[in-house]
Amino acid sequence: MMTLLEGKTVGIVGLGLIGASLAAALRSRAVPLRRVGFDLSSDTTSKALHLGLVDVVAEDLHTLCNEADIVVLAVPVLAVPGVLAAMAPHLLNGETLLTDVGSVKGSLIAAVQSVFGELPPWLVPGHPIAGGERSGVDAANPELFARHQVILTPHEFSDFSAIETITELWQSVGADIQMMSVERHDEVLAATSHLPHLLAFSLVDTLAQESEKYEIFHYAAGGFRDFTRIAASDPTMWHDIFLSNDKATLTVLDHYIEHLQGVRKALQTHDGATLKQIFTRAKKARDYFSSILEQRAR
Amino acid sequence: MMTLLEGKTVGIVGLGLIGASLAAALRSRAVPLRRVGFDLSSDTTSKALHLGLVDVVAEDLHTLCNEADIVVLAVPVLAVPGVLAAMAPHLLNGETLLTDVGSVKGSLIAAVQSVFGELPPWLVPGHPIAGGERSGVDAANPELFARHQVILTPHEFSDFSAIETITELWQSVGADIQMMSVERHDEVLAATSHLPHLLAFSLVDTLAQESEKYEIFHYAAGGFRDFTRIAASDPTMWHDIFLSNDKATLTVLDHYIEHLQGVRKALQTHDGATLKQIFTRAKKARDYFSSILEQRAR
Numbered sequence: 001m002m003t004l005l006e007g008k009t010v011g012i013v014g015l016g017l018i019g020a021s022l023a024a025a026l027r028s029r030a031v032p033l034r035r036v037g038f039d040l041s042s043d044t045t046s047k048a049l050h051l052g053l054v055d056v057v058a059e060d061l062h063t064l065c066n067e068a069d070i071v072v073l074a075v076p077v078l079a080v081p082g083v084l085a086a087m088a089p090h091l092l093n094g095e096t097l098l099t100d101v102g103s104v105k106g107s108l109i110a111a112v113q114s115v116f117g118e119l120p121p122w123l124v125p126g127h128p129i130a131g132g133e134r135s136g137v138d139a140a141n142p143e144l145f146a147r148h149q150v151i152l153t154p155h156e157f158s159d160f161s162a163i164e165t166i167t168e169l170w171q172s173v174g175a176d177i178q179m180m181s182v183e184r185h186d187e188v189l190a191a192t193s194h195l196p197h198l199l200a201f202s203l204v205d206t207l208a209q210e211s212e213k214y215e216i217f218h219y220a221a222g223g224f225r226d227f228t229r230i231a232a233s234d235p236t237m238w239h240d241i242f243l244s245n246d247k248a249t250l251t252v253l254d255h256y257i258e259h260l261q262g263v264r265k266a267l268q269t270h271d272g273a274t275l276k277q278i279f280t281r282a283k284k285a286r287d288y289f290s291s292i293l294e295q296r297a298r
Numbered sequence: 299m300m301t302l303l304e305g306k307t308v309g310i311v312g313l314g315l316i317g318a319s320l321a322a323a324l325r326s327r328a329v330p331l332r333r334v335g336f337d338l339s340s341d342t343t344s345k346a347l348h349l350g351l352v353d354v355v356a357e358d359l360h361t362l363c364n365e366a367d368i369v370v371l372a373v374p375v376l377a378v379p380g381v382l383a384a385m386a387p388h389l390l391n392g393e394t395l396l397t398d399v400g401s402v403k404g405s406l407i408a409a410v411q412s413v414f415g416e417l418p419p420w421l422v423p424g425h426p427i428a429g430g431e432r433s434g435v436d437a438a439n440p441e442l443f444a445r446h447q448v449i450l451t452p453h454e455f456s457d458f459s460a461i462e463t464i465t466e467l468w469q470s471v472g473a474d475i476q477m478m479s480v481e482r483h484d485e486v487l488a489a490t491s492h493l494p495h496l497l498a499f500s501l502v503d504t505l506a507q508e509s510e511k512y513e514i515f516h517y518a519a520g521g522f523r524d525f526t527r528i529a530a531s532d533p534t535m536w537h538d539i540f541l542s543n544d545k546a547t548l549t550v551l552d553h554y555i556e557h558l559q560g561v562r563k564a565l566q567t568h569d570g571a572t573l574k575q576i577f578t579r580a581k582k583a584r585d586y587f588s589s590i591l592e593q594r595a596r
Contacts (some may be wrong), residue, residue: 031490050509085550128560129519132349149517191505192518196525198561201580206557207489208583210550217587219447219476220490221427223531225591229492232584233521235577243570253509253562257555259504263496264551282499285506286530289515293523 004165005172009034011058011068013083015048017132019074025173027144033169038064038126053140062079065090068089070169073100078240081111088115091122099126099166103189105153107180107244110190120157127151127185128175129193135234146174147296153182164209190248195256196236198249244277300366302463303470307332309356309366315348315430316399317372318438319352323471326440331467336362342435351438363388368467371398376538379409386413389420397424397464401487403451403480405542416476419457421465424485425449426473427491433532451480488546492512493554495536496547498529 010026010033012019023035037054038061039045045057053173058064065071065087075083080102091098098120102108105125112123130148132139150170154163167177180188207216266274308331312319321333335352336359338345343355356362363385365367373381378400389396396418400406403423410421428446429438448468452461465475478486488490505514540547564572 016388047389095532108449110523129517131521146518151517186516188517191508191514192522196501196522198565199501201577202558202561203494203497203554204580204583204587205576206550206554208579209557210489210553214583214586216486216489217583219427219449219486219589220587221429221446223429223528224490224494224528225587227498228584229524230521230585231580232588233581235574235581238577239570239574242565242573243568246565246568250562250565252504253558253565255508256504257558257562258503258506260497260500260551260555260558263500264548264555267496267540267544267548267551270541270544272537275540276533276537278503279536280508282502282529283533284533285502285512285515286526288512289518289526290530291504292516 002040003269004161004168006032008069009036010065010070010072011036011038012054012072013038013061013064013160014073014075014079015039015044015053015137016285017135017139017141017144018128018130019072020048020053020137020173021130021142021144022072022074022101022173023048024140024142025052025145027052029173031172036064036067039137047137051137051140053128053137061086062090064088065096066094070097070099070165073098073102076128076237076240077102077104077107077244080108080116081246084115091120092116094120094122097122097124097165099124099169101126101128102244103193103241104244105185109155109182118148119155119157121157122162124154124158124162125153125182126170127153127167127189131233131234133229135237138184143174145261150175151178151180153180153185155182163168177293182189186245186248190245191252193243193247194249195252197230197233198242198253199256201230201238204228204231266269302459302466304330306367307334308368308370308467309334309336309362309364310352310369310372311336311359312373312377313337313342313351313435314372315433315437315439315442316426316428317370318346318351318435319428319440319442320370320399320471321346322349322370322438322440323443325351327471329470331368334362335363337435341370345435345505349435349438350433353521359385360388361392366394368397368463370467371396371400374535374538375400375402375405375542378406379412382409382413389418389476390414392393392418392420395422395460395463397422397467399424399426401425401491401539402542403483407453416454417455419455420460421453422456422460423451423453423480424464424468425451425487426468429531430529431527433535441472443468446473447475447476448473449478449483451478451483482542484546485550488543489550490494492543492547493550495528495531496540496551497554498526502526502529514547529539584596
């Protein structure tokens, strides 16, 4: 059924966790696509080739663009403008589709407009809602996208067939597709991903400063482990994400700080009714979220 | 080797997750203790008896105190003063040991002082650092305490043999024992457990208010699931904990809000260097915490 991919070549730029996992998933599911990879680190490309994640490594972006029918940009968010500029002359043929995997879509659109002067029809931005504590090619996981969501944010001039092809690409590795506007994507991700990461980084750093030599962490329990797992993510990647999605993150961060001040006041005034109300509402919402995840797992 | 427990009777007051799991663990490890249980809910006591968690159900606290050599108080933190007052006449024989499992130790000490007018030698407060998303007798888990820490906070008049007996009780179900002052316990738990729960409840409630019908939760990923798991905990239990450990929680909450304001400012001024510094420090601390957990699991 995957007729739009048959016999084509996908070029993956950046073989970190997401890029390498996409390559691994395409291989493990025998998706009929030739896989060409590119990465600035020759260590990484050697490993990707050795592990059989890619069929061939492109020596440069020029070669990759020449060979690929579909280019997947899987580099850190702040590296996108430079990589786009380098690829621009080779993408202008209009036959190569371009998608990406970045956690922020507004900055990708801005970079494309700045490099190409327009939003080309062969551009379909995307964002797989998947990741992990570990990063890099060694963490490649062929099941990373299975039953996970990929949000596509096509723009008003995106080719319909380009949207179809990118949809098939992600469906072929087991993902579910959601369509959303760029603005809504960045708001939703600020709330459900970027803010939680900010809070976790901030909590762990606060506690590290509470006690000498991390002594306090010796008494932390399983709940704390889960709560801070996301603070083990790659600092550079998150630095890029926050600087790229600063406005939406600030908006929801301000809502959060306001909420926290309310909780603080209830605590200080021993207003147990308000605390219980908040906790009960939160548990109800969390239980709902849990039920979504259970349904999805089935 | 468990000579201090041999032939004795333990009375467990409150057969929620912790009380029922202690009973289950004592049974599953064949610890030579008779197990008497008490709970206000007859549904709960029937189940505990039916599942074989307890050998016998006490009809009232008077009976339980009469039968038990060791009483384990496993009721919500704010229920402690009332239960203590009801048990007081039967504990005053001085032969029954008393311990508890509460997440706050300062309020337990205050309740004991208020009911008994002193800190009796047969009191050894305790706190198993263990729990779970589910609560109640149905969630009883005999392995809940295995390789988990139990913090004991004996006071200056606690009998040495009482401390030894309670230590053996928890070691017999696989726990590691830590000794700590009441004040330090409440500070450490405020930072590593109470604050994270407050932040998680607050985040989930903030997001629930961001979108109609929880729509936003449909786009949340695995990291968000982990981050908010603790917001599914029992609201009443946490209401009690926060009202009992308000001072230590407020102190560390204020440190956290101050830290968050610094992060907010860095975000607003696009101060990437500060953001990366914070994230890198946090990742280092989180990786250290991760290594503690790995060592413990071995």
